[in-house]
Amino acid sequence: MHGTAKEYDVSTRAVCKELGIELKEVPDWNCCGATSAHSLDEDLALTLPARNLKIIEQEGLDVIIPCAACFSRTKICAHTMKNDKDMRRMIEEKVGVEFKLNTNIYHLMELLAEKVGLCEIKKHIKRKLDGLNAVCYYGCLLVRPHGITDLDDKENPRFLDMLMASIGVNAIDWPYKTECCGASLSLSKGDAVTNLVSKMISCAEEADAEAIVTACPLCQANLEMRQGKGQKMPIFYFTELLGLAFGLKEVEEVLKEHLVDTHSVVADNVGAASGREL
Amino acid sequence: MELLREEIQNEFVKKIEELSGQNVYACYQCGKCSAGCPLVGQMDILPHTILRLLQMGQKKEALDSETPWFCATCLQCSVKCPKGVDVAGIMDALREFLRRNGVEKMELQKIADRMWKKIPQQGLVSGFRKFSS
Numbered sequence: 201m202h203g204t205a206k207e208y209d210v211s212t213r214a215v216c217k218e219l220g221i222e223l224k225e226v227p228d229w230n231c232c233g234a235t236s237a238h239s240l241d242e243d244l245a246l247t248l249p250a251r252n253l254k255i256i257e258q259e260g261l262d263v264i265i266p267c268a269a270c271f272s273r274t275k276i277c278a279h280t281m282k283n284d285k286d287m288r289r290m291i292e293e294k295v296g297v298e299f300k301l302n303t304n305i306y307h308l309m310e311l312l313a314e315k316v317g318l319c320e321i322k323k324h325i326k327r328k329l330d331g332l333n334a335v336c337y338y339g340c341l342l343v344r345p346h347g348i349t350d351l352d353d354k355e356n357p358r359f360l361d362m363l364m365a366s367i368g369v370n371a372i373d374w375p376y377k378t379e380c381c382g383a384s385l386s387l388s389k390g391d392a393v394t395n396l397v398s399k400m401i402s403c404a405e406e407a408d409a410e411a412i413v414t415a416c417p418l419c420q421a422n423l424e425m426r427q428g429k430g431q432k433m434p435i436f437y438f439t440e441l442l443g444l445a446f447g448l449k450e451v452e453e454v455l456k457e458h459l460v461d462t463h464s465v466v467a468d469n470v471g472a473a474s475g476r477e478l
Numbered sequence: 479m480e481l482l483r484e485e486i487q488n489e490f491v492k493k494i495e496e497l498s499g500q501n502v503y504a505c506y507q508c509g510k511c512s513a514g515c516p517l518v519g520q521m522d523i524l525p526h527t528i529l530r531l532l533q534m535g536q537k538k539e540a541l542d543s544e545t546p547w548f549c550a551t552c553l554q555c556s557v558k559c560p561k562g563v564d565v566a567g568i569m570d571a572l573r574e575f576l577r578r579n580g581v582e583k584m585e586l587q588k589i590a591d592r593m594w595k596k597i598p599q600q601g602l603v604s605g606f607r608k609f610s611s
Contacts, residue, residue: 235551239573242497340552354557380516380552387589389548392520 201266205417210454211439212266212308218324218446219316226255226263234269234418235341235384243290249277250291253303262304264311266439268416271307272341272349278305279348307342309415309438310351313359318366326447328368331468334436335372335409336360337400339419340380354378360438364413367445374407376400383422390426398428405433410465413438424459434462481534490537490575497571504561505529511555511565521545525555525565532568546572 201209216223229252238245253274256263265271281288281299292298312321338357346354355378361371379400382393400423404412411434414420423435435458443451444466455462483503495502505526512524523531523543531540546569555565 239551239570240577241574242570340550340554344553344557346557378554380550380554382517382550382552384550385517385548387593389520392517392548395519396516 201417204421205267207440207454207457208266208417208420208437211437211443211448211451214448214450215312215439215442215446216264218443218448219312219320221264221311221316223264224259224261226252226259228255232270232273234273238273243294245273246277246280246287247291247294249274250281250295250299253277253299254295254297256303257297257300262306264306264308266308266415267418268307268339268341269418271305272344274305275349276345278303307349307351307415309342309359309363312442313363318362321363321366321442324446325367327445329441329445330368330370332368332411332441332465333370333372333409334364334411334413334441335374335404335407336364336377336413336438337381337419337423338378339414339416340378342415343378360413360415363438364441367442369413369441371413372407372409374403374409376403381419381422381426383418386422386426393422394426394428397423397426398431401427401431401433405431410434411436411462413441427460432460434458434460434465436462486533486535488535488537491532491535493575494532494568494571497574498564498567500564500568500571502529502532502563502568504563505533505559506561508560510558510560511563514554514558516552516554517548517550520548525549525569528572529563529565529568540572541576545569546576 213223230248232252233245233248237248249270263274265274277291278301281291282301288299306315338360341349343349343351343354343357351357352359357377364371380396381400382389382396386393401412412423413436414423415438420435420437423433427433440451440455455466491502507526507530509524509526511529512518512526515521515525518524521544523539523545525545528540528543528545549566549569551566551570553566556563556567559565
């Protein structure tokens with residue numbers, strides 16, 4: 201979020217501020233290991249997020265995780281500690297603390313759709329994004345493994361669609377909602393991933409979408425980078441579109457950071473220039 | 479011909495079961511994992527066939543396959559399996575096994591200089607995970 205997903209960072213902070221959610225970054229956080237650690241060593245994959253959980257417990261706050269992989273790994277870590285005494289002992293020994301496991305772990309999308317609620321979100325809208333046709337893309341790790349992340353429906357999740365509909369976006373149904381974009385192979389097997397992504401972009405085009413909305417920094421980077429020849433589909437974080445609807449200046453600014461030009465879609469539909477005020 | 483699990487389940491299969499925490503004999507070869515896998519087009523052996531190879535104790539075939547290296551761990555197979563086998567976990571175990579035995583799959587020198595700055599850190603880490611130890 202401090203690096204290539206700066207747009208997500210800026211828009212998340214801006215949207216949360218607007219909604220009255222006070223954020224505090226986890227001090228001295230470490231990488232959760234994402235999809236990499238569990239291929240190397242299962243113990244490592246559980247201990248890395250456990251160190252973050254330790255700091256969060258010491259802070260005495262709940263945690264909001266905007267990244268799908270971090271969310272999935274942290275949930276798996278907490279779930280394993282709750283259900284496997286031996287693993288819990290191993291992790292506690294390594295991290296050097298006894299866990300209470302009373303921290304609520306939310307994905308940002310879940311928090312906004314369920315805890316904050318669509319009614320509250322609607323109150324903050326400055327201009328509706330009425331003209332924008334978009335498909336919502338959840339990717340793999342938000343809804344899987346379902347028993348553990350416990351988020352929305354595992355085959356047809358609706359959180360993002362509901363959030364987007366609440367700000368006026370026409371959220372179109374499509375079949376690749378929870379398909380994997382292959383981001384973890386993006387470097388090592390670029391051709392295979394371009395293949396996957398271009399198929400998804402074509403499907404979104406067929407569904408008459410002008411943009412894809414995601415809730416994962418890796419999906420966003422991958423969907424932008426690995427599009428096929430001639431494809432130029434803007435990929436938005438859901439927080440960016442919320443920020444535009446709330447009329448937040450810093451979010452409009454940060455849209456310039458995208459690899460695929462977002463200007464035409466934003467100017468045509470969002471009415472940033474024409475100011476389609478409510 | 480009569481096949482007994484005691485006879486064909488070798489140390490290798492036991493190790494994979496231990497690393498993944500899965501029972502490879504639970505698989506009844508319905509093929510739903512392969513049907514749902516987004517990367518199946520790139521794989522030389524289908525995921526459910528890997529399971530079958532493990533059931534038969536075919537170490538060399540399972541380890542020589544490109545399939546575990548194309549697995550993106552999206553968990554589609556694990557969700558789809560009607561027998562609750564975590565197929566992605568088994569792919570993890572295969573990679574882990576190979577890695578512990580020092581198999582190298584990627585030459586870092588082949589990555590172009592201009593790419594180093596462009597690729598997100600996570601992408602690099604994931605590249606290492608897939609191909610080197």
